[in-house]
Amino acid sequence: MGQITLNQITKSFGDVQVIPPLDLQIDDGEFVVFVGPSGCGKSTLLRLIAGLEDVSSGDITIDGKNATEVPPAKRGLAMVFQSYALYPHMSVRKNIAFPLRMAGIDKAAQDAKVAAAAKVLNLTDYLDRRPGQLSGGQRQRVAIGRAIVREPAAFLFDEPLSNLDAALRVNMRLEISELHQSLKTTMIYVTHDQVEAMTMADKIVVLQAGRIEQVGSPLELYHTPRNKFVAGFIGSPKMNFLTGSFADEFDAATIGVRPEHLTVSQSDGKWVGKVGVSEHLGSDTFLYVDMDGVDEPITVRSSGEIGFRHGDIVHLTPAPDKIHRFDNQDLRIA
Amino acid sequence: MARAVSTRRKALVTICAWAVGIAIFFPILWTVLTSFKTEAEAIASPPSFLFFDWTLENYSTVQERSDYFRHFSNSVIISFGSTLLGLLIAIPAAWSMAFVPGKRTKDVLMWMLSTKMLPPVGVLIPIYLLFRDTGLLDTRIGLVMVLTLINLPIIVWMLFTYFREIPGEILEAARMDGAELWSEIVYVLTPMAVPGIASTLLLNIILSWNEAFWTLNLTAVDAAPLTAFIASYSSPEGLFYAKLSAASTMAIAPILIIGWFSQKQLVRGLTFGAVK
Amino acid sequence: MATQHSRAAARLMISPAVLLLLGWMIIPLSMTLYFSFLRYNLLIPGMEEWAGWTNYEFFLTDPAFFAALKNTLLLVGGVLLITIIGGVLLALLLDQPFWGQGIVRILVIAPFFVMPTVSALVWKNMFMNPVNGLFAYFAKFLGLEPFDFLSHAPLFSIILIVAWQWLPFATLILLTALQSLDSEQLEAAEMDGANFLNRFVFIMVPHLARSITVVILIQTIFLLSVFAEILVTTNGGPGYASTNLTYLIYAQSLLQFDVGGGSAGGVVAIILANIVAIFLMRMIGKNLEA
Ligand SMILES: Nc1ncnc2c1ncn2[C@@H]1O[C@H](COP(=O)(O)OP(=O)(O)O)[C@@H](O)[C@H]1O
Ligand SMILES: [Mg+2]
Numbered sequence: 001m002g003q004i005t006l007n008q009i010t011k012s013f014g015d016v017q018v019i020p021p022l023d024l025q026i027d028d029g030e031f032v033v034f035v036g037p038s039g040c041g042k043s044t045l046l047r048l049i050a051g052l053e054d055v056s057s058g059d060i061t062i063d064g065k066n067a068t069e070v071p072p073a074k075r076g077l078a079m080v081f082q083s084y085a086l087y088p089h090m091s092v093r094k095n096i097a098f099p100l101r102m103a104g105i106d107k108a109a110q111d112a113k114v115a116a117a118a119k120v121l122n123l124t125d126y127l128d129r130r131p132g133q134l135s136g137g138q139r140q141r142v143a144i145g146r147a148i149v150r151e152p153a154a155f156l157f158d159e160p161l162s163n164l165d166a167a168l169r170v171n172m173r174l175e176i177s178e179l180h181q182s183l184k185t186t187m188i189y190v191t192h193d194q195v196e197a198m199t200m201a202d203k204i205v206v207l208q209a210g211r212i213e214q215v216g217s218p219l220e221l222y223h224t225p226r227n228k229f230v231a232g233f234i235g236s237p238k239m240n241f242l243t244g245s246f247a248d249e250f251d252a253a254t255i256g257v258r259p260e261h262l263t264v265s266q267s268d269g270k271w272v273g274k275v276g277v278s279e280h281l282g283s284d285t286f287l288y289v290d291m292d293g294v295d296e297p298i299t300v301r302s303s304g305e306i307g308f309r310h311g312d313i314v315h316l317t318p319a320p321d322k323i324h325r326f327d328n329q330d331l332r333i334a
Numbered sequence: 335m336a337r338a339v340s341t342r343r344k345a346l347v348t349i350c351a352w353a354v355g356i357a358i359f360f361p362i363l364w365t366v367l368t369s370f371k372t373e374a375e376a377i378a379s380p381p382s383f384l385f386f387d388w389t390l391e392n393y394s395t396v397q398e399r400s401d402y403f404r405h406f407s408n409s410v411i412i413s414f415g416s417t418l419l420g421l422l423i424a425i426p427a428a429w430s431m432a433f434v435p436g437k438r439t440k441d442v443l444m445w446m447l448s449t450k451m452l453p454p455v456g457v458l459i460p461i462y463l464l465f466r467d468t469g470l471l472d473t474r475i476g477l478v479m480v481l482t483l484i485n486l487p488i489i490v491w492m493l494f495t496y497f498r499e500i501p502g503e504i505l506e507a508a509r510m511d512g513a514e515l516w517s518e519i520v521y522v523l524t525p526m527a528v529p530g531i532a533s534t535l536l537l538n539i540i541l542s543w544n545e546a547f548w549t550l551n552l553t554a555v556d557a558a559p560l561t562a563f564i565a566s567y568s569s570p571e572g573l574f575y576a577k578l579s580a581a582s583t584m585a586i587a588p589i590l591i592i593g594w595f596s597q598k599q600l601v602r603g604l605t606f607g608a609v610k
Numbered sequence: 611m612a613t614q615h616s617r618a619a620a621r622l623m624i625s626p627a628v629l630l631l632l633g634w635m636i637i638p639l640s641m642t643l644y645f646s647f648l649r650y651n652l653l654i655p656g657m658e659e660w661a662g663w664t665n666y667e668f669f670l671t672d673p674a675f676f677a678a679l680k681n682t683l684l685l686v687g688g689v690l691l692i693t694i695i696g697g698v699l700l701a702l703l704l705d706q707p708f709w710g711q712g713i714v715r716i717l718v719i720a721p722f723f724v725m726p727t728v729s730a731l732v733w734k735n736m737f738m739n740p741v742n743g744l745f746a747y748f749a750k751f752l753g754l755e756p757f758d759f760l761s762h763a764p765l766f767s768i769i770l771i772v773a774w775q776w777l778p779f780a781t782l783i784l785l786t787a788l789q790s791l792d793s794e795q796l797e798a799a800e801m802d803g804a805n806f807l808n809r810f811v812f813i814m815v816p817h818l819a820r821s822i823t824v825v826i827l828i829q830t831i832f833l834l835s836v837f838a839e840i841l842v843t844t845n846g847g848p849g850y851a852s853t854n855l856t857y858l859i860y861a862q863s864l865l866q867f868d869v870g871g872g873s874a875g876g877v878v879a880i881i882l883a884n885i886v887a888i889f890l891m892r893m894i895g896k897n898l899e900a
Contacts, residue, residue: 052506054613071615073512085507089525098521099511146511348708354700355717358777362720364744365732377742380751423630426623434620442628444891449631451887452639453835455856456876459863460641483634490627515619544725546838547856551864561838564727568842575736582728593723594716597782 001063002154002186003028004049009058011044011210018044019210021058026154026188026203031180034190035197035233036207042190045207046156049188051075063153073102078147079156082163084139086131092118092142093127099150117145120179137168144179154186161196173199194234198222206230228330231256237286237299239324244293246271252325252333259286259301261322264308269315273298275308289314362586369393369579376575392580399577402584405563411474412549412559413542416481417489417535423482424489425531429519431490432497433505443494446487454484454547465552472554480552481542488541489534496530497523533599536592540600543589560585639880645873652867665874675875677850678858679882681765685772685854686833690826692773697780697825698818702810704781705788715782722778726838733771734760734843764844764852771839776832780825787821788814827890834883855879 004026011019018041026032034042047053049060051072059068067075078099087095093114100110118124121141131139140160147155157176161169177200180187191197197204198218206213206221206229214226218234225231231239239256247255263269264287273291283304288297300316308314325333356363368376370388378386396402431439461480462471470476500523508522524531546561553562564585567578593600649661669675704714721729737743738759746756759767791814799809835856840846846853846861853861859879863872 050510052509052613071613072506072509073514077510079507079510081503081507083501083503085501085503087504087508087522087526089528098508098513102508102512102514102517146507150512344706344708347703347706348710351703351706351708351714352710354703355714358774359717359720361729361732361737361774362724364736365728368736379747381744381747423626427627430620430624434616436617436620442624446627446631448887448891449635450831451834451883451890452635453856453876453879453883455835455837455859456880456883457638457642458860459645459869459872459876460638462864463641463869464638483630486627486631515616540723544723546726547835550727550838550841551860561725561727564725564731565838565842568727568731575742578731578735582732586724586728589725590720590723593719597715597719600782 001028002026002152003063004154004186004188005061006049007059007061009048009055009060011041011048011053012056017056017210019048022210022212024205024212024215026186029184029186031177031187031189031200031202032205033197033201033203034188034205034207035194036192036213037233038192040207041210042192042207043158044210046079046158046188046190050077050079050156076153077156078150078152078154079158080140080143080147080160082159084131084143084160084163086139086142086146088131091128091130092123092134092145095131095142096123096145096149099146103150113149114145117148120148121145136164137172140164140172141175144176148179148183152185154188157187157189159191160189161191162193176200195236198234204234206233224332225324226332228254228256228326231324231326231332237301240296240298242294242298246293247325250323250325253328254326254330256324256326257318257322259299261319262298262300262302263317263319264289264300264302264306265315265317266312267315269317271298271316273314273316275310275312275314277310278308280304287314289316291316362590365579365582367579368576369583371576371579373574373576376579392576393584396577396581396584400563400566400581402563402581405558405560406584406588408474408553408557409543409559409561412477412481412557413539415474415478416485416542417538419478419482420486420489420538421493421531421535424486424493425519425524427490428493428497429523431494432500433502443491446490450484450487458551461548462551471552472557474557477549477552477557477559480548481545484545484548485538485541489538492534492537493527493530496527496534500526529599533596536596537600540589540593642873642876642880645869646877648870648873650869650873652869661870665870666878669871669874669878674850674853674858675878678853678855681850681852682834682854682856684765685769685836686830688766688769689773689776689833690829692769693776693780693829694822694825696773696777697784700777700781701784701788702814704785719778719782721775722782724775726775726836727842729775730768730771730839730842733767733774738767760844761848764848768836768839768843768852771843772833772836776829779829783821783825784818787818791817823893827893830886830890834886855882 004024006022006024008021008023009019010017010021022045034045036042044053048055051067051070055068059066061067062070062075062077087098090098096114096117097110100113105113114127115124118127121144123138123141123145126134126138131142134142143160160176161172164172173196176187176189180200189196189200201218203215204218204221205215208229214221214230221230221234225234228241232241235258237259239258240262241254241256243254247253271291273289273294276288276290276297278288279286281304285302285304285306285308287300287302287306287308289300290297298316327333367383369392370390371382371386372389372391375382375386431443465471465476470479504526505518505522508518513521543559544561549559549561550565553559564581567574567581646665647661647663648658649664650658700718704711704718708714735743737745740746740756740758740761743756745759749756757763795813796809799813804812836854837856837860840852840854840857841860844852846857850858855875856879859872859875862868862875866872
């Protein structure tokens with residue numbers, strides 16, 4: 001079981017309220033990702049759930065029981081830290097066994113569980129090494145192993161992949177997703193990287209300055225962002241925003257078009273601009289187009305074969321049903 | 335990268351460095367050598383450096399006359415006892431300061447250090463009288479108590495500087511793994527801080543071993559450690575250089591050896607972590 | 611890191627240390643303060659009576675007090691001067707590459723591990739003794755009159771002995787600091803045309819400033835209460851020539867059994883130490899922040 005409910009929780013450090021009153025429901029078995037820019041309170045929220053920090057007000061329920069006052073050791077949750085937080089003086093085996101040892105489980109049962117976890121995580125050959133002798137990816141797996149063995153009600157991950165290089169990050173992302181498929185345990189995963197959020201989550205929680213901006217599945221957020229912030233944060237490259245006469249035409253304060261929803265042509269189209277930088281990735285080409293009356297260059301994603309150069313005049317046309325409209329409060333106009 | 339240095343320059347530096355090193359070490363060397371001479375040779379003129387009849391006689395004389403081993407065991411008990419007791423009190427305190435810092439943590443640390451500034455002589459009389467009235471005068475337990483208290487600020491400070499470098503996340507991980515406070519300190523913090531705790535231990539053993547205000551003023555016979563054992567040689571009585579040297583060698587040898595082995599760890603400890 | 615539980619635990623865990631140190635400060639201090647206003651001699655028990663400021667008057671007008679104050683300052687200042695200048699020079703020397711670095715380091719650090727009573731007695735008898743000491747022998751060898759160090763320059767002799775004990779400490783710390791200096795900085799300065807003196811003044815000295823502060827702080831704490839070295843060499847004499855405050859108060863209390871007078875002296879010593887402490891804590895407080 002792993003159902004977690006946050007009810008009107010707040011958190012202040014001194015006079016600064018980092019989390020204003022916040023409600024959230026996390027269902028058993030869900031993979032929930034908290035995403036938001038750095039400093040928006042994701043870690044704080046996770047640590048409140050973990051019990052590493054006290055809530056300033058409100059309460060936290062885990063599996064129907066009020067856990068607000070329960071110390072972290074007793075909440076039945078497991079956490080994987082950004083720095084992995086492995087015990088440097090213990091072997092991998094001892095690291096993974098530590099929660100079992102703390103729970104007073106007998107030695108034979110400990111060994112069996114450690115062996116099983118090591119097998120799942122491909123760590124069997126490394127059990128007698130110290131964390132210092134492992135690569136970043138292996139350390140990461142030890143941290144996950146330590147979390148798995150105690151069969152927690154939920155896993156908490158705080159930016160677990162941010163210390164890995166790009167290739168390894170993709171691998172570990174898949175491994176964590178697979179782990180979730182096989183364990184079917186609730187996972188709460190914090191990241192500032194919207195790609196991780198989109199690829200892993202059942203449910204994404206977008207945070208800004210401690211507030212929840214939107215909760216939904218990755219595609220819900222992609223297709224119907226509730227406001228301009230979510231629209232700009234989810235999707236890569238970022239959504240283009242236009243104001244002024246461009247928006248007036250659609251009865252909105254701002255309109256947004258994703259780079260993949262713009263078609264580019266040499267001869268005709270709705271808007272005209274001049275190519276600034278073009279990036280050829282092979283599969284795709286990203287054009288950054290300067291338009292009169294728009295501050296930032298407009299990003300266009302087109303096929304890999306297209307051959308525009310710096311200074312070329314191009315015409316852009318948005319797909320008509322893919323235009324997002326926002327009012328002067330930055331809220332979505334349905 | 336250090337650049338290649340000309341051999342001539344290196345030779346020159348080597349000569350200077352060794353000359354200075356030997357000059358600084360000479361009083362100790364001379365003492366050790368003299369301890370193997372007879373009293374007559376000890377004051378012979380010109381002094382003989384290596385070519386004399388080596389004898390161990392002084393050592394047995396000193397043991398007979400002043401009971402070295404009793405003083406030695408007092409020194410061991412007092413310095414180890416006060417250091418271990420100090421660690422026992424200081425580890426939890428340093429844990430609090432390093433991992434649950436509050437607004438006043440820094441003030442508390444400064445205050446603790448400032449108690450080291452309290453001149454011992456300012457409280458000599460009350461301690462002397464309290465000890466006299468409670469029967470603690472000239473007891474090892476009394477000295478252990480006093481030395482624990484005077485070294486406690488240093489122990490807390492040193493441990494604090496070592497603990498501060500341990501990432502708090504690791505202790506939080508232990509908490510998430512179900513460790514109670516006690517297990518967190520015993521199984522995670524302490525083993526991680528072993529190098530720091532070891533150098534704290536060593537430095538405080540050295541400081542307590544050589545402490546010579548309280549050990550001289552609060553002991554007479556029973557609890558007297560080596561500092562007092564040596565002080566009994568302060569009034570000359572006939573020929574006594576060789577015996578004085580033997581006694582001195584015996585008093586400093588244990589700590590000199592410990593000190594040499596641990597000199598690397600000592601620097602950080604000695605400076606409260608301010609120089610690494 | 612901080613929850614109600616952990617904060618409560620933290621208070622509990624720090625309290626033994628705080629309470630013990632608080633007791634160690636308050637109980638004897640208030641007793642000293644109380645005694646300092648009494649006429650109280652251990653040889654005449656049961657005759658204690660209120661004395662007002664008399665003890666202070668006697669102590670502060672006693673010429674011995676001024677002698678001791680001057681000696682204390684000379685002792686602390688002299689030792690600091692010798693050890694810091696010597697320590698910087700030695701550190702510069704030992705920082706150069708040479709054969710046998712490890713062994714020389716061990717030789718240089720050794721005096722720090724020698725207990726004060728031993729070093730004082732060894733210097734007094736085997737080196738400074740005007741008849742049988744090594745110095746006397748060398749003087750005679752050179753055809754000079756042997757100098758009686760402890761009778762004619764007692765304070766200077768004690769400064770030498772104490773400086774010998776603390777030189778290794780200063781050297782070791784300054785050497786460590788020097789080794790942590792980024793060699794690229796020095797090379798950059800060299801490229802900029804700085805000669806050794808320039809590099810020393812503009813790069814090394816500022817880099818060493820923090821360590822020098824630490825050396826001053828820690829040595830001052832210990833040097834203010836130098837005691838054993840005086841006890842076993844000169845007993846503060848001749849006259850008061852080598853008496854520092856610590857020794858003066860010790861003599862008054864435990865040799866003359868004048869608890870009242872000794873306590874008044876103790877209070878004065880505490881006040882003076884506090885003045886010094888305030889300066890030092892400011893210095894170190896700033897330095898430890900970084
Ligand atoms: N212990 C603390 N004391 C004071 N402020 C804190 C503390 N921890 C976090 N904060 C503040 O709370 C805000 C949110 O921090 P955090 O949750 O770490 O952000 P994120 O993980 O989203 O990057 C930041 O502005 C941070 O400065
Ligand atoms: Mg964070």
